[in-house]
Amino acid sequence: MFYKSTRGGAGSVLSADAIKKGIAPDGGLFVPESVCKLELEQIGNMVNMTYRERATAVLKYYIDDYTDEEIEECVENAYARQKFEGDDIAPVRKLNENVYILELWHGPTCAFKDMALQILPHLLVNAVRKTGENSRIVILVATSGDTGKAALEGFKDVSGTEIIVFYPYNGVSEVQKMQMVTQEGKNVHAIAVEGNFDDAQNGVKAIFTNPELNGLMALNGIKFSSANSINWGRLLPQIVYYFSAYADMVKKGDIRLGDKINVVVPTGNFGNILAAYYSLRMGLPINKMICASNENNVLTDFINTGRYDSKREFKRTVSPSMDILISSNLERLLFEITDHDSNAVKGWMEQLKENGEYTVDDNTRRKLSKLFWAGYTNENETLKTIEYIYNEYNYVVDTHTAVGIDVYDKYVISTGDVSASLIASTASPFKFNESVARAIFGESEIEGKSEFQLLDALSEECGLPIPQGLANLDKKTVIHKGVCSREEMAEQVKKILNI
Numbered sequence: 001m002f003y004k005s006t007r008g009g010a011g012s013v014l015s016a017d018a019i020k021k022g023i024a025p026d027g028g029l030f031v032p033e034s035v036c037k038l039e040l041e042q043i044g045n046m047v048n049m050t051y052r053e054r055a056t057a058v059l060k061y062y063i064d065d066y067t068d069e070e071i072e073e074c075v076e077n078a079y080a081r082q083k084f085e086g087d088d089i090a091p092v093r094k095l096n097e098n099v100y101i102l103e104l105w106h107g108p109t110c111a112f113k114d115m116a117l118q119i120l121p122h123l124l125v126n127a128v129r130k131t132g133e134n135s136r137i138v139i140l141v142a143t144s145g146d147t148g149k150a151a152l153e154g155f156k157d158v159s160g161t162e163i164i165v166f167y168p169y170n171g172v173s174e175v176q177k178m179q180m181v182t183q184e185g186k187n188v189h190a191i192a193v194e195g196n197f198d199d200a201q202n203g204v205k206a207i208f209t210n211p212e213l214n215g216l217m218a219l220n221g222i223k224f225s226s227a228n229s230i231n232w233g234r235l236l237p238q239i240v241y242y243f244s245a246y247a248d249m250v251k252k253g254d255i256r257l258g259d260k261i262n263v264v265v266p267t268g269n270f271g272n273i274l275a276a277y278y279s280l281r282m283g284l285p286i287n288k289m290i291c292a293s294n295e296n297n298v299l300t301d302f303i304n305t306g307r308y309d310s311k312r313e314f315k316r317t318v319s320p321s322m323d324i325l326i327s328s329n330l331e332r333l334l335f336e337i338t339d340h341d342s343n344a345v346k347g348w349m350e351q352l353k354e355n356g357e358y359t360v361d362d363n364t365r366r367k368l369s370k371l372f373w374a375g376y377t378n379e380n381e382t383l384k385t386i387e388y389i390y391n392e393y394n395y396v397v398d399t400h401t402a403v404g405i406d407v408y409d410k411y412v413i414s415t416g417d418v419s420a421s422l423i424a425s426t427a428s429p430f431k432f433n434e435s436v437a438r439a440i441f442g443e444s445e446i447e448g449k450s451e452f453q454l455l456d457a458l459s460e461e462c463g464l465p466i467p468q469g470l471a472n473l474d475k476k477t478v479i480h481k482g483v484c485s486r487e488e489m490a491e492q493v494k495k496i497l498n499i
């Protein structure tokens with residue numbers, strides 16, 4: 001399988017190259033030149049496979065420049081039972097006759113980013129070796145919370161790599177901060193930046209293109225790479241869990257092989273839902289993909305009108321991992337639904353950069369609304385949904401998942417479609433415990449309590465154990481104490497790398 005850029009200027013490369021580079025040299029994103037089609041029978045064959053076997057089966061289609069042994073090794077390392085608290089890597093939970101929840105947060109950091117960031121380091125290390133590269137790889141990450149921890153955990157002690165995460169000093173939750181500053185491993189570094197997420201992100205971008213630093217790196221046999229969600233190596237592993245969930249539903253007799261399901265995804269950067277789209281193209285029986293947003297509802301408007309308008313107030317919400325105005329992975333979808341029209345995509349992306357908006361043509365807009373249904377949820381509705389799901393089903397969901405459930409309810413009201421629907425649950429309720437506790441206990445009960453006290457209170461009320469990755473976090477040793485200004489970030493990198 002070869003990969004090309006959504007902007008048409010990168011020729012054809014093998015998957016190892018696409019994964020090593022992360023982003024195409026012309027600024028576009030790498031996409032496979034064609035989509036592999038599976039017969040229903042092949043999907044049926046997955047019913048009796050383990051998650052790891054399903055992952056190997058799906059990955060083989062797209063990274064056929066890796067040997068079977070290499071793929072199997074990557075999968076075994078990533079989805080080990082001790083990392084996912086058992087062999088149910090991505091279990092499906094039946095809420096009622098129509099609604100199924102795909103729990104994507106059983107990995108070490110309790111959010112769905114683990115599904116991809118546990119395997120990306122292994123895909124990357126293999127890619128480096130396969131392309132004859134001798135450099136040590138340094139992963140730089142700017143994070144608003146979830147990605148940083150998931151990347152630290154994924155790259156920890158992976159030989160040939162070093163990982164440096166910058167997070168905003170006052171921009172992450174207490175739990176998220178403790179998760180990062182207590183990270184163990186020989187090759188991991190977490191540094192607070194005085195400023196907000198944009199400062200950290202701009203600082204990282206400046207380091208990637210800093211000529212002095214890059215010169216020093218080359219002299220020392222070191223190369224930067226990125227683990228962010230536009231890397232094909234992050235998208236590909238996400239396709240697996242849609243096939244896996246479908247196979248599990250068939251196995252339990254919830255649906256028959258061939259029945260179409262709806263897929264509901266709480267969306268931010270459009271990676272997760274794009275993986276659902278690729279699954280559909282590969283032959284997974286999906287009816288509608290339902291794109292759920294919070295009050296940063298750029299995507300809702302885009303899918304409903306064809307106009308992408310990022311010029312609006314950025315809102316901080318209780319589902320912070322979806323607080324995003326520019327969804328990078330949308331570029332891949334546009335490329336696919338315009339039948340690989342790189343000129344059109346390039347034009348739209350240039351308009352977005354220059355004017356903060358673009359409008360797609362009618363044909364593209366029709367395709368969008370045929371594939372997707374979109375809606376959004378406000379802050380109050382998010383908390384109300386957590387409360388009602390708990391009262392009705394004795395099941396606790398996090399804020400992001402609640403956005404998905406509420407938008408799904410709106411979909412049902414609007415369309416009357418009650419066929420089986422799979423809702424992606426993207427974080428453990430313990431990860432965003434303050435909002436979850438507020439929804440379940442009420443404001444007065446949580447006042448004055450720390451996030452760590454709330455973890456205990458939630459665990460007691462709901463009868464659920466605190467996940468390994470969050471338990472006793474407040475008692476762990478703080479290892480990473482560094483704080484720097486936006487201007488000092490490059491110096492910090494030099495110091496860490498000893499160059």
Ligand SMILES: *Cc1c(COP(=O)(O)O)cnc(C)c1O
Pocket residue numbers: 111112113146229266267268269270271272273321322400426427
């Ligand atoms: C990253 C994240 C999302 C958004 O996923 P995208 O692939 O960026 O659309 C949703 N929920 C949680 C908890 C996340 O960490």
